Amino acid sequence: MSSIPGVPPIFPAGKEPLPPGFTEEDRAQMLQAKKYQDYMTMGMESCVAKTVIAGVGGFGIGAFFSLMSASFAYEDPLLRSQSQSMNTRQKASEIFKEMGRGMYRSGKGFGKVGALFAGIECVIESYRAKNDMVNPVAAGFLAGGILARNAGPKAAFGGGIAFAAFSAAIDLFLRREPSDDD
Numbered sequence: 001m002s003s004i005p006g007v008p009p010i011f012p013a014g015k016e017p018l019p020p021g022f023t024e025e026d027r028a029q030m031l032q033a034k035k036y037q038d039y040m041t042m043g044m045e046s047c048v049a050k051t052v053i054a055g056v057g058g059f060g061i062g063a064f065f066s067l068m069s070a071s072f073a074y075e076d077p078l079l080r081s082q083s084q085s086m087n088t089r090q091k092a093s094e095i096f097k098e099m100g101r102g103m104y105r106s107g108k109g110f111g112k113v114g115a116l117f118a119g120i121e122c123v124i125e126s127y128r129a130k131n132d133m134v135n136p137v138a139a140g141f142l143a144g145g146i147l148a149r150n151a152g153p154k155a156a157f158g159g160g161i162a163f164a165a166f167s168a169a170i171d172l173f174l175r176r177e178p179s180d181d182d
Helices: 026-044 047-070 077-082 088-128 134-147 153-175
Strands: none
Touching: 026 047, 047 088, 088 134, 134 153
């Protein structure tokens, strides 16, 4: 095959040269792995996938926070006096039911916030075709406004400003340059 200087050779699809140490029998496995890698990349770049992942992750984190804070909820002396008539099994059952309800309620709230923010940010990023500080701030403003919409326009605007500021602070922290002190 003759090549023109400065121009890379062009190979037909599936006939590219193999990396060192691979045989022709390995080509099918490599192409299969590449196909699945492309599927995973397309899935992770999808706004729907990002929204679902953020919602499920938010649900899990919210439930975990509620589980951790539930251990403080049952040391109330007034609550203790109300449950004197129950035996230990009934008390434990009631405590676990209440913990489950709290975990679901908190997880649902965190999941809703995470999914809403991630979905809006992904749509803005896709529309603008840029990955900069404007995306999380705008997404935070919209998500905060949507979450506070039932309290009126003033609260929706305030919620948007607060969520935008929080989103900017978090994104600035995550985008900071790592220190060179090793």
